[in-house]
Amino acid sequence: xxxxxxxxxxxxxxxxxxxxxxxxxxxxxxxxxxxxxxxxxxxxxxxxxxxxxxxxxxxxxxxxxxxxxxxxxxxxxxxxxxxxxxxxxxxxxxxxxxxxxxxxxxxxxxxxxxxxxxxxxxxxxxxxxxxxxxxxxxxxxxxxxxxxxxxxxxxxxxxxxxxxxxxxxxxxxxxxxxxxxxxxxxxxxxxxxxxxxxxxxxxxxxxxxxxxxxxxxxxxxxxxxxxxxxxxxxxxxxxxxxxxxxxxx
Numbered sequence: 001x002x003x004x005x006x007x008x009x010x011x012x013x014x015x016x017x018x019x020x021x022x023x024x025x026x027x028x029x030x031x032x033x034x035x036x037x038x039x040x041x042x043x044x045x046x047x048x049x050x051x052x053x054x055x056x057x058x059x060x061x062x063x064x065x066x067x068x069x070x071x072x073x074x075x076x077x078x079x080x081x082x083x084x085x086x087x088x089x090x091x092x093x094x095x096x097x098x099x100x101x102x103x104x105x106x107x108x109x110x111x112x113x114x115x116x117x118x119x120x121x122x123x124x125x126x127x128x129x130x131x132x133x134x135x136x137x138x139x140x141x142x143x144x145x146x147x148x149x150x151x152x153x154x155x156x157x158x159x160x161x162x163x164x165x166x167x168x169x170x171x172x173x174x175x176x177x178x179x180x181x182x183x184x185x186x187x188x189x190x191x192x193x194x195x196x197x198x199x200x201x202x203x204x205x206x207x208x209x210x211x212x213x214x215x216x217x218x219x220x221x222x223x224x225x226x227x228x229x230x231x232x233x234x235x236x237x238x239x240x241x242x243x244x245x246x247x248x249x
Contacts, residue, residue, distance in 0.1 A: 003034040004077035006106070006244075007067045009042075009094075011085035012117060013158050015225040016045060019084055022224050022232060026082075029241045036075035040067045042090075053152060053159035057093075057167040064094035068102065078103035080244065085111050085225055086168070092176035104182030104213075106240060109225070112199055114171040118144075125155045144169075174203045177210045184243045185214060188221045188233055215243060 008023055010016040027037040041048035042063050044055035068079050081102045083091030088110030095102050111117050122143045143153060152161045185204065187196060195218055196204060208214050221233030 002036040002075045002077050005036040005071045005075045005079045006030050006082050008039045009083040009087035009091045011087050019225045021230050026237050029237050033245050038071045056163035061094040065098045068098040072100045080104050082106040084108040089171050106184045112173045114168040118169045177207050179211045182213045185216045187218045189218045192220045
């Protein structure tokens with residue numbers, strides 16, 4: 001009998017592909033510890049049906065809810081949502097529509113706001129224009145205005161549509177407080193001894209004040225979701241497996 005179930009929610013765009021090996025290694029570690037694990041590709045991503053240009057935040061939330069229901073019908077124990085980067089924000093937001101309700105979360109490197117991630121992605125468009133034409137035709141503000149007006153944007157091989165980017169850009173980690181639930185927040189840092197950034201620490205402190213049962217751990221390693229070559233972070237896998245098995249102390 002499984003000790004519980006874990007549903008993995010991948011990060012955004014190319015970060016998903018760069019993280020596949022780490023997601024697979026962690027899933028195997030969870031399985032070896034007695035957990036049933038479900039990895040899903042969100043609508044329009046990876047091997048899932050649909051096109052990325054047709055994806056919406058609401059569709060992605062329903063994908064998570066469907067995954068939780070599916071594994072809840074097939075495995076014993078409570079369900080934990082495990083999200084990486086934007087997947088962490090999606091896990092927290094989607095938990096509100098999940099049945100059964102997830103008992104807690106494993107958050108890997110959660111981004112602090114969808115707006116910050118979106119800005120970072122829009123800058124790829126500007127960088128591409130500068131490389132090909134010597135200068136950028138527009139700025140981030142203009143690109144945001146295009147999305148707000150209902151236009152889609154082609155960036156780095158992905159077509160961003162307003163039904164995804166507008167709600168995504170309005171999300172803040174601070175506002176997705178997981179009241180009363182167990183949260184394991186793990187950050188990858190450049191060297192041992194580093195702690196959460198001041199901005200992330202403010203979110204963590206606010207969550208604790210709001211009643212979240214939060215554990216934070218920083219582990220040394222490389223940012224595998226953004227490195228050029230496929231990268232592993234064994235310390236993250238070991239720490240994550242241990243805290244899920246042993247719980248908060």
